[in-house]
Amino acid sequence: MAGELSKMKMYISGEWVEPASGDYFETVDPFTAKPWALVPRGNSADADRAVRAADRAFREGPWRSMHPSERGRLIHRLGSLIEEHADSLAEIEVRDNGRLLAEMRHQIRYIPKWYYYYAGLADKIEGVVHPCDKPALSYSRPEPLGVCVGIVPWNAPLLLFSLKAAPALAAGNTIVMKPAEHTSATALKLMELVELAGFPPGVINVVTGFGKEIGEPLVTHPLTRHVGFTGSTATGAHLYSLAARDVKRVSLELGGKSPNIVFDDADLDNAVRGVVGGIFGATGQTCIAGSRLLVQRRIHDQFIEKLSAFSAAARVGDPRRAETQIGPIANSMQYDRVLGYIDIARQEGASLVLGGKRPALAECENGFFIEPTIFTGVKNDMRIAREEVFGPVLSTIIFDDQEEAVAIANDSEFGLAAGVWTSDMKRALRMSEQLDAGSVWINTYRDISYTTPFGGYKKSGLGRENGVEGIREYLQTKAVWLST
Ligand code: NAD
Numbered sequence: 105m106a107g108e109l110s111k112m113k114m115y116i117s118g119e120w121v122e123p124a125s126g127d128y129f130e131t132v133d134p135f136t137a138k139p140w141a142l143v144p145r146g147n148s149a150d151a152d153r154a155v156r157a158a159d160r161a162f163r164e165g166p167w168r169s170m171h172p173s174e175r176g177r178l179i180h181r182l183g184s185l186i187e188e189h190a191d192s193l194a195e196i197e198v199r200d201n202g203r204l205l206a207e208m209r210h211q212i213r214y215i216p217k218w219y220y221y222y223a224g225l226a227d228k229i230e231g232v233v234h235p236c237d238k239p240a241l242s243y244s245r246p247e248p249l250g251v252c253v254g255i256v257p258w259n260a261p262l263l264l265f266s267l268k269a270a271p272a273l274a275a276g277n278t279i280v281m282k283p284a285e286h287t288s289a290t291a292l293k294l295m296e297l298v299e300l301a302g303f304p305p306g307v308i309n310v311v312t313g314f315g316k317e318i319g320e321p322l323v324t325h326p327l328t329r330h331v332g333f334t335g336s337t338a339t340g341a342h343l344y345s346l347a348a349r350d351v352k353r354v355s356l357e358l359g360g361k362s363p364n365i366v367f368d369d370a371d372l373d374n375a376v377r378g379v380v381g382g383i384f385g386a387t388g389q390t391c392i393a394g395s396r397l398l399v400q401r402r403i404h405d406q407f408i409e410k411l412s413a414f415s416a417a418a419r420v421g422d423p424r425r426a427e428t429q430i431g432p433i434a435n436s437m438q439y440d441r442v443l444g445y446i447d448i449a450r451q452e453g454a455s456l457v458l459g460g461k462r463p464a465l466a467e468c469e470n471g472f473f474i475e476p477t478i479f480t481g482v483k484n485d486m487r488i489a490r491e492e493v494f495g496p497v498l499s500t501i502i503f504d505d506q507e508e509a510v511a512i513a514n515d516s517e518f519g520l521a522a523g524v525w526t527s528d529m530k531r532a533l534r535m536s537e538q539l540d541a542g543s544v545w546i547n548t549y550r551d552i553s554y555t556t557p558f559g560g561y562k563k564s565g566l567g568r569e570n571g572v573e574g575i576r577e578y579l580q581t582k583a584v585w586l587s588t
Pocket residue numbers: 255256257258259264282283284285313314315316318319320323334335336337339340342343356357358359360390391392492494520560564565
């Protein structure tokens with residue numbers, strides 16, 4: 105079987121290369137549960153080759169001496185090529201991670217905005233002249249860091265790749281990216297567009313494989329200067345400690361257990377749509393999933409009834425069909441993990457009001473499908489309210505007043521995002537100040553933009569992506585003194 109599948113290649117220093125080990129692994133379509141291609145199983149030798157290539161391109165290649173506007177032009181060109189090829193990239197992404205085709209088309213058509221935005225910033229990175237108290241001209245200039253390693257997960261592979269690649273390149277760095285082992289195809293496909301755009305060899309490299317085997321050697325490589333990681337808090341904390349040994353810069357975009365808080369004065373129909381989109385969108389596999397629903401007591405029963413009816417009507421099935429609203433879980437390990445959490449919630453005494461199992465539909469027989477699942481009667485100290493499930497499982501907690509809502513929302517080791525549903529804008533603004541979260545959405549949920557900083561409080565992360573703050577992660581400041 106494996107022999108019939110096509111083999112992908114890694115992209116290092118402008119060349120398509122086989123893994124040093126000669127080993128490959130299967131990438132599986134979550135809808136059919138069948139492998140569709142073979143991915144190179146990279147190891148430390150490949151990591152070394154890629155980081156050295158990026159380092160050479162940074163020190164010796166034309167990239168560094170190029171005027172920033174020229175670098176911006178190349179980044180912009182890559183954005184246009186993604187726009188041109190968005191639909192075919194979306195099809196590949198769906199094959200790898202099972203997200204809805206319509207949603208992936210929409211997402212990938214939006215990705216070029218990151219490239220355009222940071223292309224425009226490339227020649228606007230300016231220094232400062234300081235009012236110095238010595239007989240000297242003293243000024244500071246922002247400079248790139250060198251080789252930046254980006255490690256990303258499988259839930260939005262090309263988007264999360266681009267959130268790191270676009271600002272790192274615009275700042276003048278060179279990059280080595282490692283997609284998640286389950287979803288390597290679009291990052292490699294993108295390298296065909298990098299060639300077409302005309303990037304110098306070694307500026308953008310992509311290696312593939314498993315975290316321990318190639319991810320860690322990238323992080324610990326002595327020539328790596330920055331590690332940008334998106335993934336679980338456990339892995340992020342581990343990589344943070346590895347990077348600390350060599351005092352490398354890191355940015356971490358990690359997990360969440362975000363509260364979605366519905367007050368009794370909210371527009372309930374709007375809130376139902378927001379809560380459903382927040383937890384069942386992407387089959388619950390987003391870091392910002394609104395996985396804890398906090399509902400004010402007076403409207404609890406009415407809200408749960410509306411929410412269950414709306415969620416039960418969601419069409420689960422083939423991610424390529426236009427009518428489908430909820431696709432499969434991205435891989436078998438994650439499927440078992442989500443079912444495991446549903447069992448835990450039951451054992452902890454939460455009440456299952458919807459879902460909790462594989463849908464009884466012929467179309468869902470083979471893939472990794474789980475029904476949209478809602479628990480009520482959850483207490484905030486239960487595991488189902490504290491740990492990230494990363495699947496379509498909503499935990500409902502009752503609160504009485506604003507103070508209690510804030511206390512429950514903030515009683516979490518995570519602080520990625522929060523939603524507030526109310527018609528009282530004074531309360532909404534007060535809540536936005538009180539919630540420990542990197543993003544607070546009021547009467548909306550899951551909005552992100554290339555213009556607006558995104559990142560986590562507490563164990564949800566370190567540093568910010570997007571906007572002007574996003575490019576600062578990839579710059580360091582040099583002070584220059586000129587005797588006068
Ligand atoms: P993960 O931490 O297991 O893996 C993420 C990436 O890290 C993969 O590429 C993996 O190969 C690599 N990796 C794993 N172990 C490694 C190691 N020891 N050394 C180097 N690399 C290693 O996470 P996952 O389960 O694939 O992704 C889901 C997690 O990602 C969730 O916790 C989710 O909340 C988080 N996430 C966060 C954001 C955000 O922006 N905050 C966005 C999307 C996903």
